Amino acid sequence: MGDFVMTIEDDTEIIIPEEESSDVNNDPQSNVNTENDNINPEFTFFIDGFNNAIEHPWDFNAARAGLKPKILVTSRTIDEIIEKKRLDTKKTKIDKANGHNKNGNNKVITKSKHGDELSMSEENDDDFEKEYVGRKKKKEILKQNVVNEDNQTEDDDEKDSDEDDPFAFGGGVDYVIEDEEVSSETDNEYERERKKAYFADKSEIIQNQDLASAESFQTMNLSRPILKGLSHLGFIQPTPIQKQAIPIALMGKDICGGAITGSGKTIAFLVPIIERLLYRPRQTAEVRVLILAPTRELAIQCHSVASKLAAFTDITLCLCVGGLSLKKQETELRVRPDIVIATPGRLIDHIRNSISFSLENIEILIIDEADRMLEDGFADELNEIVKNCPKSRQTMLFSATMTDNIDELIRLSLNRPVKLMVDHIKATNTKLLQEFIRIREHQEKNREIILLILWLRASELHGNLSQEQRLEALEAFRDGKVDYLLATDLASRGLDIKGIETVINHNMPQSYDHYIHRVGRTARAGRNGRSVTLTGEEDRKLLKMVIKHSQKEQIKRRNIDTELIREYGEKLVDIKKKVVEVLKEEKEEKLIKQTEMELLKGQNLIKYKDEIVSRPARTWFQTEKEKKSSKNLSVEEYNEKFDVKKRRRDEDDEGEKKKVKRDKYAGFEMDLADATKKNAFTVVPKNKGVGKEKSKSRDVIKKKVKSGGVVKKKGKNVKRRK
Numbered sequence: 001m002g003d004f005v006m007t008i009e010d011d012t013e014i015i016i017p018e019e020e021s022s023d024v025n026n027d028p029q030s031n032v033n034t035e036n037d038n039i040n041p042e043f044t045f046f047i048d049g050f051n052n053a054i055e056h057p058w059d060f061n062a063a064r065a066g067l068k069p070k071i072l073v074t075s076r077t078i079d080e081i082i083e084k085k086r087l088d089t090k091k092t093k094i095d096k097a098n099g100h101n102k103n104g105n106n107k108v109i110t111k112s113k114h115g116d117e118l119s120m121s122e123e124n125d126d127d128f129e130k131e132y133v134g135r136k137k138k139k140e141i142l143k144q145n146v147v148n149e150d151n152q153t154e155d156d157d158e159k160d161s162d163e164d165d166p167f168a169f170g171g172g173v174d175y176v177i178e179d180e181e182v183s184s185e186t187d188n189e190y191e192r193e194r195k196k197a198y199f200a201d202k203s204e205i206i207q208n209q210d211l212a213s214a215e216s217f218q219t220m221n222l223s224r225p226i227l228k229g230l231s232h233l234g235f236i237q238p239t240p241i242q243k244q245a246i247p248i249a250l251m252g253k254d255i256c257g258g259a260i261t262g263s264g265k266t267i268a269f270l271v272p273i274i275e276r277l278l279y280r281p282r283q284t285a286e287v288r289v290l291i292l293a294p295t296r297e298l299a300i301q302c303h304s305v306a307s308k309l310a311a312f313t314d315i316t317l318c319l320c321v322g323g324l325s326l327k328k329q330e331t332e333l334r335v336r337p338d339i340v341i342a343t344p345g346r347l348i349d350h351i352r353n354s355i356s357f358s359l360e361n362i363e364i365l366i367i368d369e370a371d372r373m374l375e376d377g378f379a380d381e382l383n384e385i386v387k388n389c390p391k392s393r394q395t396m397l398f399s400a401t402m403t404d405n406i407d408e409l410i411r412l413s414l415n416r417p418v419k420l421m422v423d424h425i426k427a428t429n430t431k432l433l434q435e436f437i438r439i440r441e442h443q444e445k446n447r448e449i450i451l452l453i454l455w456l457r458a459s460e461l462h463g464n465l466s467q468e469q470r471l472e473a474l475e476a477f478r479d480g481k482v483d484y485l486l487a488t489d490l491a492s493r494g495l496d497i498k499g500i501e502t503v504i505n506h507n508m509p510q511s512y513d514h515y516i517h518r519v520g521r522t523a524r525a526g527r528n529g530r531s532v533t534l535t536g537e538e539d540r541k542l543l544k545m546v547i548k549h550s551q552k553e554q555i556k557r558r559n560i561d562t563e564l565i566r567e568y569g570e571k572l573v574d575i576k577k578k579v580v581e582v583l584k585e586e587k588e589e590k591l592i593k594q595t596e597m598e599l600l601k602g603q604n605l606i607k608y609k610d611e612i613v614s615r616p617a618r619t620w621f622q623t624e625k626e627k628k629s630s631k632n633l634s635v636e637e638y639n640e641k642f643d644v645k646k647r648r649r650d651e652d653d654e655g656e657k658k659k660v661k662r663d664k665y666a667g668f669e670m671d672l673a674d675a676t677k678k679n680a681f682t683v684v685p686k687n688k689g690v691g692k693e694k695s696k697s698r699d700v701i702k703k704k705v706k707s708g709g710v711v712k713k714k715g716k717n718v719k720r721r722k
């Protein structure tokens with residue numbers, strides 16, 4: 001859960017003078033595209049719809065440019081440890097087969113970073129895999145059946161006669177349940193009246209606005225540079241949320257916008273911002289627009305899309321997120337960029353500590369994933385930011401699970417916001433096929449085995465990685481260099497990576513909202529997608545909610561052959577010893593790295609002592625104690641939901657308290673916070689659908705038992721870095 005709560009502590013950075021020189025060439029003004037003055041009046045738009053959208057509408061360039069200078073430490077990563085073990089195994093095998101000290105022609109000699117010489121056969125690169133998986137299983141994967149209730153296995157039938165059993169889905173049972181989490185559906189008269197008074201009357205606004213003119217971007221009265229930006233991104237027709245939000249936002253109204261995941265909410269708020277900024281006074285530079293996002297990666301993505309959309313304007317942008325160089329951001333903020341895209345913690349750091357930066361001229365405040373930002377974990381930071389913005393600003397909130405709860409919204413002092421809930425409330429995309437694998441209580445220990453059967457090969461994304469590792473993992477995944485991304489909820493919101501075909505939930509998430517965001521990483525922008533969720537007995541209520549909010553044909557049940565579970569369970573036991581060794585080595589390497597970093601920090605403190613001492617100390621709006629407690633709040637809030645879920649299960653069991661005991665080894669033995677352990681989920685990209693791909697089991701085993709920091713590159717004969 002620490003993933004989401006970025007505070008000043010996460011960003012501790014010793015700013016060394018050398019860094020300054022490299023910043024000079026990164027003036028945000030250099031992004032200004034002078035083409036603006038040179039627009040070709042003859043340019044035309046492509047008109048064949050969605051397919052024109054470019055492959056990667058965002059990139060990591062700005063984030064990479066903002067990375068702190070790399071500190072070279074000599075410790076090995078877990079990838080290197082595993083690679084070495086793999087090579088050692090091969091070496092032993094080859095030595096055994098060939099007799100000692102025979103170096104055949106087809107051997108590659110590599111030298112590890114630590115100087116030990118290793119030999120391996122080019123032809124032998126699959127050995128490790130063969131050893132632990134066995135080729136014949138590659139085909140057996142196809143045995144898994146996706147079934148509906150007509151086709152369940154005997155083992156699974158026992159409880160399914162109960163007509164209130166959500167696992168019995170597919171046969172036409174219509175669940176009508178009271179759902180306290182979908183507020184609008186359960187509002188009482190008083191609540192409805194309150195909302196009527198709080199929100200603007202949309203029909204009145206629409207009456208005054210010719211929404212028919214919003215049918216295409218060209219008829220929206222947008223300026224030429226924006227149309228050109230949209231055209232370059234390959235966007236021709238606005239999506240439903242864009243059709244509604246753009247004209248209303250251009251009127252300066254506050255907006256509470258909700259639309260399903262992957263429906264183009266980012267463009268829905270970026271277009272009106274950029275259009276309005278084109279008419280800003282040019283005499284003085286001011287920071288006029290602030291876009292807030294809950295995670296660094298989402299802010300990076302938003303900044304990248306915004307830069308592309310504004311490429312033919314003179315609008316300047318600055319990315320202010322933790323994990324990237326403070327100094328560089330300070331330099332950029334000094335010239336007052338028009339738009340700042342930020343995560344809350346780093347923004348507050350700048351408000352307090354960057355000379356001449358303030359939010360006093362903010363005209364538009366956008367809060368992306370607003371419901372998440374309104375949660376307790378962000379409460380203090382959000383209050384601090386809103387307090388610093390002028391009251392007269394325009395505020396726009398967006399999320400796929402947007403709340404219309406007035407008590408939550410009231411803190412943002414909105415001005416008669418227009419509620420735009422475009423899709424059926426909390427619906428999932430109809431192009432999403434949702435599969436569920438039932439995990440009975442006695443099978444809880446099999447979750448990892450089942451993942452293993454699903455052939456996962458993964459890189460990782462979670463809060464325990466450095467920002468550089470986080471970017472590398474995402475980039476490798478986006479570019480198809482790795483097949484899967486194993487991620488915590490850090491990746492659950494907003495990330496838009498083309499080609500993600502499947503999302504696998506190792507556990508059903510804590511709430512339906514979390515579920516919507518996770519599975520929403522696939523089936524985006526009109527594409528098909530699939531989610532597979534390992535569903536425990538305690539997840540019945542959530543499963544019912546999913547069914548309730550989905551079309552019948554979106555829901556399927558997937559069964560896993562019990563014989564396969566047994567076999568793969570044995571394989572896991574076989575490699576247990578090796579995994580434990582790797583974990584031990586990794587721990588030692590981490591310690592080495594930490595020590596080296598401390599040493600380096602100490603050296604810099606001595607070297608630049610005068611300058612560091614003469615600088616005013618950085619300040620924060622909370623005391624250490626407050627900071628810690630708001631960080632904990634977020635985790636507590638998350639765990640609370642877990643407890644609720646568990647309680648529900650206990651209630652289902654008629655009060656009988658049953659604790660599912662999980663083998664320590666079978667669980668996630670990683671450094672992440674407990675809440676995160678319970679919520680690892682996995683994203684699977686294009687053409688690597690469940691049951692189709694070849695065996696990559698060792699990676700899954702590696703991930704399963706140790707979720708920290710592995711980026712496994714695809715392909716054979718991965719050469720070791722020197």
Ligand SMILES: Nc1ncnc2c1ncn2[C@@H]1O[C@H](COP(=O)(O)OP(=O)(O)OP(=O)(O)O)[C@@H](O)[C@H]1O
Nearest residue numbers: 235237238239261262263264265266400494496525
């Ligand atoms: N008008 C359009 N035409 C074609 N593609 C579009 C259009 N608008 C947005 N897209 C594409 O749709 C995809 C999803 O957009 P975006 O990331 O803004 O979704 P979102 O609604 O914010 O999703 P989430 O709720 O998951 O954050 C992106 O790849 C984007 O490039």
